[in-house]
Amino acid sequence: MKPSLVKGTRDFGPAVMQRRKYIFNTIETVFKKYGFMPLETPAMEQLETLTGKYGEEGDKLLFKILNSGDFAANANDAIWNSKASNKITSQISEKGLRYDLTVPLARYVAMNRNEITFPFKRYQMQPVWRADRPQRGRYREFWQCDADIIGSESLMNEADLLCIAAEIFEKLGIRFSILLNNRKILEAIASKLNIEDKFQSFVILIDKLDKVGFDAITNELSDLGLDNFQMDTLKNLLVKMPFNLNSISTIENKLIGIDRAKEGCDEIRKISNFTGTTGIINSIYIDLSLARGLDYYTGSIIEIKANDVKMGSISGGGRYDNLTGVFGLPSVSGVGISFGIDRIYDVMEELNLFANVAQTEVKAMFCHLDENGQNFNYTLASELRKEGISIEVFPDIKKLPKQFEYAEKKGIPVVIITGDDEIASEQLSYKNLITKEQGKIERTELGGFLK
RNA sequence: GUGGUUGUAGCUCAGUUGGUUAGAGCGCUUGAUUGUGGUUCAAGAGGUCGCGGGUUCGAGCCCCGUCUUUCACCCCA
Incomplete structure (x- = not known):
């Protein structure tokens, strides 16, 4: 037979691995410097652990694993004959490949709550799988490098993650922009526009703003029920602002009287107090059009892009207040960031940033x-x-x-x-x-x- | 998942309206060169034209399917 690879997967030869290892090592070194400890979890999880955590679209992108043994014989006859794929799936598949590293972490924390010392700071560098249609910078198997803090509501953690990101990309030589927002402010905006009930659609719309521009989404916004005056209000809010106290005050004034806005702005202000002296604020922007699709985020949201390459985000993360709740461990707040090393590799390759990576250690x-x-x-x-x-x-x-x-x-x-x-x-x-x-x-x- | 796009030698690519035996550059092998490489010169190897089917006297070229690549949507690292 003729050998071939599965769609969206790659081999990494020695020359490529040498460079990938360099990226991994750089990231790991910085994670360790901030006190994070390693964790690894299995490639596969129970399907019910994974489903419902990533939204409807996310569920479709899960790779499912066929049950072992005579799976067809054990299936319910009526369902088997119904030809309804999603129902049949539940009869013949109970396991799936992990979609990210955050949900397995939540599962681990819930299962080991009595042994873990909180706040729990762990990093994890493992492949994840998504049944997406592949494109440049988009693979079906790719590696994430995550750092998360579980069990601490302090905004110092957010500040840490921003510093970590800045240090990593500086070491790798990638010029970057960190976009920062807070879901609470987005909720406040939806509340001011009286469309709280359509929050999900609203979030998806404004998330693509930086790609298509405001004019391109006006029709859909009016479908949500916005009039011209509201749209102007919105347009004025959704601009990229420098990460400083002035910008925060500006947002507060525009959303005055809404408690959620005050909370969100306070959070950003606290992060700013920590990072103020670190010299990284020039790479950070407050961008109220940053939304992120993952359902579980509730507070800060972070996304990082490379300045010099047209590519999706190379890093992203945020705060999730109740991820372990579904596993029976309520009221635990976590915040984390994920680095996509495959995209980081592609960016570095395009910008010729591997010149200083030795081809071999042999002297x-x-x-x-x-x-x-x-x-x-x-x-x-x-x-x-x-x-x-x-x-x-x-x-x-x-x-x-x-x-x-x-x-x-x-x-x-x-x-x-x-x-x-x-x-x-x-x-x-x-x-x-x-x-x-x-x-x-x-x-x-x-x-x-x-x- | 929807709609386009791509696939010819190890690599990057030519290949005319369908017409004998499919080409180039680079790379590779051997020699000039029995202890000093990347230059030069000479010779040579290497392709079921992604795969399967169809149309045709005849298909790398046309049609259908499929896989892969890539782009947009969707979503995201």
Whole structure:
């Protein structure tokens, strides 16, 4: 048969993995610096754990796993014959692949509530699966790197997440914009416009504002019942503002007398108090048109975009006040952020930001021309490896140019050439393949030379 | 899930209104070069034209299906 990949999935070869690992390591280092601890959960969850958490659209994108054994025989006859896919699914599938890392976290916290010390700060870097139609920057299998704080209502956590994001993207060399909003302010706006009952449709509409512009959604807004005056009010509110006290006051004044607005603005103000001295505020904007589709957000919402590449968001998150409630653990507030490393990779690739990522850790490759050289090199290599230096020994006896080409292609900077003269004198010939510099080096000094 | 788009050598792509044996550049292999590569020169290998079916005397080219890619919608990392 002809081998092929499943739609929307990819292999990651050594060169790509080296770069992906660099991104993972950068993110993980920053997470650890803020006190987050690692967690891993299974690729599959009970279907009922997953369904209903991501909205109607989200449920459609869940990958479902067929029951083991003779699943058809156990199905209810009437349902089986009804040809109603969604009903049949519930008869033959009880498991699904995880859709994100937040719901599995909520499930874990609810199950382990007695062992966990709160506030619980965990990070998780694992693949998730969505049955989306693939596009550039959109895959069916992709990796998320999440950091969440469960069991703390402090806005310091939001500030932490913003600082973490800023530090990660600065380290990776990506110019970015952080968009910040609060669901409570969105609720206040809906309340001011008297469309609280159509909040979901309203949120979806304004979320695509930055993509299509205000004029493109006026028809749909009037379908929601807005008149021209209300639309003007709305248009004035939904602008990208700098992250400072002035902007917050402006919003408060426009929504004066609505409690939810006051709450939302207070929250943003508290975040601003924490981050004020950190120097990251210039990358942050208050954007009231930021909505985010995920149903479970209740307070702060965050989204991050790369400035120099046209691509969906590379990171997103927010606060959810009752995610563990459905698992029998009410009144636990959490806040988290998720980094999409596949998109981050695509952005960095497009902007050529991988120049400083080494192709290999190997410091030198040993070449030889006969068995004596092979044996000598193998002994020498094992000595150097004990010192913690990455070394390759060319395994075969081939012409030198062939050996050089191998080292060149793997990005190994130095070759050591061992022949009879070198073995006798313990003076090894080396050549730097990048600078083309070559010479002799004492065997005993080789370790220091390669470090 | 809806509607478009894409697929030809390892890679990037040509390929005329349907007409013998499908091309180029790069890469690859071998040699010039038995201890110094990426230059140069010479020779060579490599393709069931995504897959399946159909129309035709004849299909890389036309039609249908399917898979893949990509774009818009939807949603999102």
